[in-house]
Amino acid sequence: MIQRIQTLYLFLAAVISAGLIFVFHLWTDNEGVKIYALNDYLYLGMFLGSALLSLISIFRFNNRKSQFVLGRLNIILNFILLGIFVYQSLNLSGEINVSEKGIGILLPIFSIVCLVLANKAIKKDEDLVKSVDRLR
Template identity: 85%
Template structure:
């Protein structure tokens, strides 16, 4: 069942959480230096935890209930990360020199969308299996 659509969504979430953090910067600081997620261990930890949950969820394709629960936990983790980014960006905007926000702040949103679509597909598969079990 690894060829299901939820695996593709979870893989996209994995790529966003583990790969794109090295490509896109989060913001520019007051000196004009680009700040990446790898510069702060808290951000890196949240992104890597999200990527690890996506990978574990991909590999646990036989247990759809735990896959669904891991997806929900991953969504909550990404919302926490998004909240930290919003808080940080609101603190950055109060400076005399206006900082530039990067597209890296939006990475948790892309991950949340992919995880929500994956959970929808997992629920659809679970409902299909339950309906087939009722017919037996």
């Protein structure tokens, strides 16, 4: 059902992954140029892949097990993206001159929180359906 709370969490994760990458920059380089996810196809692809997984998971409401698995895959994808960001931020040159990281590096964390809450609600629904099936 579309009106469940996990749909809201999954939609929020999709908005974070697909919409906010155009608003917030990831970091600023030595010349003062702000680097967005649009500048690197790897980051763009991973963010858009995460948003696509969230949207697919919303419309898989009939099959809660596959919805749960897609949520787990999306969490793993966001952890990989976060790991790449941490690695990249630790290897930025000119750390003495410029030490400005953007809020865009934190977007996978916000997305992970939304996805964990969605998976928790999906698991709760699945347990509820199993308990009702036992009573029949």
